[in-house]
Amino acid sequence: MKRARGDGPRIELRILLQSKNAGAIIGKSGSNIKRLREDFKASVTVPDCTGPERILTIGADIDTALECLMDIIPSLEDYKQFSDSDFDCEMRVLVHQSQAGCIIGRAGFKIKELREKTGANIKVYSTCCPQSTDRVVAISGRPVVVTDCIRNIYKLLEMAPPKGVNQPYDPHNYDEYYAHDYGGYTIAEGGRGKLPRGAPPPPPRGGVSPLMSPQMRGRGAMNGNMGARGGRGGDNRFVNPGRGGSGQGFYGGQQNFAQDSMGGMGQQGMMFGMEQTTTTQVTIPKDLAGAIIGRGGNRITEVRRQSGAQVVIDEALPGSNDRIITITGTQEQIDAAQFLLQNSVRKFSEKY
Known part of the structure; x- marks a missing residue:
């Protein structure tokens, strides 16, 4: 029996969009967004942003939210x-990093099942959106296929509420x-926004992590899988951003596992229990170590407690102004840390 509109728990469906699409959703003098709110009895927002990205949020029960999205897509x-409606589209859904695992499933089983069940293409980006705990799930196919896939994903999310720090994008x-690493849009794609005057050219892949300021640069490493895809070449020593190298390992602050469309199948790290563990290293100027460690180690202890990750800060090497922070844990724990x-x-x- 089909559920009546308005029945069921209320959800917030958040879609990452190109800014150029905001006008179509809002309409002249807000006419279309007002119609959507009245027709679907839903909360529909697409806040202004000067950059190339916006977030469409639809608040309603899942069936109503997806009907509203079906109205918006064309x-x-x-x-x-x-x-x-016989065309392919792509929707980029935002989910909390701790919920990504329930979409991917053990050894990628669940995401494979979702693809086979719905016929949609699904890509789970492993890098969180900048300064947030959100990850992008890109879903493509016919509009009805995409919305059906989102419905199935939200059924999974109901069974796995967000855990840990929650910082929406x-x-x-x-x-x-x-x-392109976290599943966002560039200025050229989004149709809006500009780089700050005098901004430097893009750094090589594997420079500053989106969650890190320019003061914190890093390199990613997979336990037990040196030479994995996702970064510039490098040996097992710490190297400067942009310098490749020979040998094993790779350099990549944001751990470019987002390129794996299997949603994590490319990560061949060591398994502890049934969870996959990776290691990332970032460097900071040694003058900032106190800001992270805190009096008596209170702040670094709290980071370990809240994230669940192992966090170790090495002493600066002789003649170096940097200290290396090694973070070990699941991808969710590393992102939180x-x-x-x-x-x-x-x-x-x-x-x-």
Whole structure:
């Protein structure tokens, strides 16, 4: 029996869009967004942003939210030329990093099952959106296929509520250089926004992590799988951004596992229990170590407690002004730890 509109728990469906699509959703003088709210009895918002990305949020029960999305899709810039719904589209859904695992499943089983069941193409990006705990799930196919896939994903999310730090993505923090790593849009794609005057050219892949400020640069490494895809070449020593190298290992602050469309199948790290563990290293100026460690180690202890990751800060090498932070855990734990470390730098760096 089909559930009546308005029945069921209320959800917030958040879609990462190109800014150029906002006008079609809002309509002249807000006429279309007002119609959507009235017709579907839903909360529909697409807040302004000066960058190339916006977030469409639809608040309603899942069936109503997806009906509303089905109404919106044909009006978007890339699809408005089609006269019917027989076209391929892509929606990029935002989910909390701790929920990505329930979409992927053990050894990628669940994401494979979703693809076979719905017929949709699904890609789970492993890098969180800048300064957030959100990850992008890109779903493509016919509009009805995409919305059906989203429905199935939200059934899974109901069984796995978000855990840990929750920092929703703010598109004002978009990162032009790493947009394709976290599933975002560039200025050319989004149709809006500009780089700051005098901004440097994009760094090589594997420079600053989206969750890290320019003060915290890193390299990723897979336990037990040196030479994995996802970064520039390098040996097992710490190397400067942009310098490749020979031998095993790779350099890549944001751990470019987002390129794996199997949603994690490319990660061949060591398995502890039934969870996959990876290691990332970032460097900070040694003057900032106090901001992260805190008095008596209180702040670094709190980072470990909240994230569940192992976080070790090495002493600076002789003649070096940098200290290396090694973070070990699941991808979700590492992302949470990086977010908390960045917060410590922002809040306390002026004291040191």
